[in-house]
Amino acid sequence: MCDPHVPILPCGTLRTYGRRTSKKERTIEHVDTLVIGGGAMGSATAWALARAGREVVLAERFTPGHANGASHGEFRNFNVAYAEPDYVAMLVEARRLWGELEDESGEKLLDLVGLVNHGEGPDARFDAVHAQLEGAGIASEFLAPEAAHDRWPGMRFDTRVLFSPESGRVRADDSVVALQRAAQGHGADIRHETRAVAIRLLTDDLAEVELERDGVVETIRARSVVVTAGAWTEKLLGGLIPLPRLIVTQEQPAHFAVSDPALVSTWPSFNHLRDRGRDDYWYSDVYGMLTPAEGVKVGWHGTGLEIDPDARTFESEPVQLAALRRYAAEWLPGVDPDAFVEISCTYTSTDTTDFVLDRVGPVTIGAGFSGHGFKFTPTVGRILADLAMGRSRPAARFSLGS
Numbered sequence: 001m002c003d004p005h006v007p008i009l010p011c012g013t014l015r016t017y018g019r020r021t022s023k024k025e026r027t028i029e030h031v032d033t034l035v036i037g038g039g040a041m042g043s044a045t046a047w048a049l050a051r052a053g054r055e056v057v058l059a060e061r062f063t064p065g066h067a068n069g070a071s072h073g074e075f076r077n078f079n080v081a082y083a084e085p086d087y088v089a090m091l092v093e094a095r096r097l098w099g100e101l102e103d104e105s106g107e108k109l110l111d112l113v114g115l116v117n118h119g120e121g122p123d124a125r126f127d128a129v130h131a132q133l134e135g136a137g138i139a140s141e142f143l144a145p146e147a148a149h150d151r152w153p154g155m156r157f158d159t160r161v162l163f164s165p166e167s168g169r170v171r172a173d174d175s176v177v178a179l180q181r182a183a184q185g186h187g188a189d190i191r192h193e194t195r196a197v198a199i200r201l202l203t204d205d206l207a208e209v210e211l212e213r214d215g216v217v218e219t220i221r222a223r224s225v226v227v228t229a230g231a232w233t234e235k236l237l238g239g240l241i242p243l244p245r246l247i248v249t250q251e252q253p254a255h256f257a258v259s260d261p262a263l264v265s266t267w268p269s270f271n272h273l274r275d276r277g278r279d280d281y282w283y284s285d286v287y288g289m290l291t292p293a294e295g296v297k298v299g300w301h302g303t304g305l306e307i308d309p310d311a312r313t314f315e316s317e318p319v320q321l322a323a324l325r326r327y328a329a330e331w332l333p334g335v336d337p338d339a340f341v342e343i344s345c346t347y348t349s350t351d352t353t354d355f356v357l358d359r360v361g362p363v364t365i366g367a368g369f370s371g372h373g374f375k376f377t378p379t380v381g382r383i384l385a386d387l388a389m390g391r392s393r394p395a396a397r398f399s400l401g402s
Helices: 039-049 085-105 127-137 145-151 174-184 231-235 261-266 319-330 374-389
Strands: 014-016 026-036 056-059 073-078 117-121 141-143 161-164 168-171 188-189 195-203 206-213 217-226 247-251 253-256 269-273 286-291 295-300 335-342 345-349 356-360 361-369
Touching: 026 039, 026 206, 039 056, 039 174, 039 361, 056 174, 073 286, 073 374, 085 127, 085 174, 085 374, 117 145, 127 161, 141 145, 145 161, 145 345, 161 195, 168 174, 168 188, 168 374, 174 188, 174 374, 188 335, 195 217, 195 231, 195 374, 217 231, 217 374, 231 345, 231 361, 253 261, 253 319, 295 319, 295 335, 361 374
Parallel strands: 026 056, 026 217, 056 188, 117 269, 217 361
Antiparallel strands: 014 195, 073 168, 117 161, 141 161, 195 206, 206 217, 247 345, 253 295, 253 335, 269 286, 286 295, 356 361
16 A cells, blocks of 8 residues: 555656666566565565565675675674663564574574673663563663672673673574575575666556666566665665665774683673763764674774765774774773774664654665664564555654654
8 A cells, every 4th residue: 555645756757776787688577575685674574575475576786695784794782771662562572583583494593692781871771771671571680880890800880780681692694594595485586686776666556676687687566665775775765755864874893802711601792871971082882792703893883984885995984993992991801902803884874763664655665774773683574574565554663754
């Protein structure tokens, strides 16, 4: 069904996604649902659609395991510390769905090593978080700084700590592989190195998409198109659908070597909230987790330079990197701040940091997940699949609005 509050542009409206290629041949294929973007969210959507018995094609621009977007890497934090009831409800569902994916794929995807939240500032709503988690049946407890340091000597604390033992980390690369294989097991058609170059909205329930692979352009007509293109969302949909501002940044966390191997078995994931007024070198809150084979991943949250995803340098901004090393030296006594490996990734964020989960005519949009979305992946896939099938309307928090 068409979204009644947003008009569909007339037939003939065309949006080009990057450089158009010359057409060596032209064919037209008809499918029920086309998902554009095969990162975590698109793969989860394909899995949910295929499980529901829908015909689905997933088109991913890059090769499997690529590092151009926001879904690659060994781990992401699985952090349950939310004070908003709708996010907590999504977490409860996600925990169940991650378990179903693990059972279906035979892969271990969640490492529930626990996660600590500590620090101060306007976002430190730990009492509200604790109350929400308790109401949802998710365990959490407060620890004094001294008790926290005794338990995790590789970290330094100067405020109370909220510890959630049912948190930890989720395997990012492995999750995308598992989702795509599970989707294929239910009949989904997964196509890598297949780039969407144009979308045309024909009617309220029909879209036409041009896909390019190896210089050959194929036209697909789909009753429903799901766009989960991450940093390329604006390039693909801008002018077609009234999107909120999507900020694309290149983030630059780093893996720091653990100085004492004995600490590895006990290191939790973490978020450190800090009042910027106290330490002028702080760019933002800090997040981190242990990657067993690589060290402790540490990063500023959403402070990277705005970029064009097709013109990335993959190079760190040196002042931010120096500040991150200073953070490691002052707050993580269990790592070596001089032994590190830089990482480059993208964030695509809205001004509110809330996700976009909505449908306009035949197009369903999933965007703005970077920084805190990965843990919700299977829930987001289920929501986007329901929207694509016309089974639900978006929650107000995630709607494009009127």
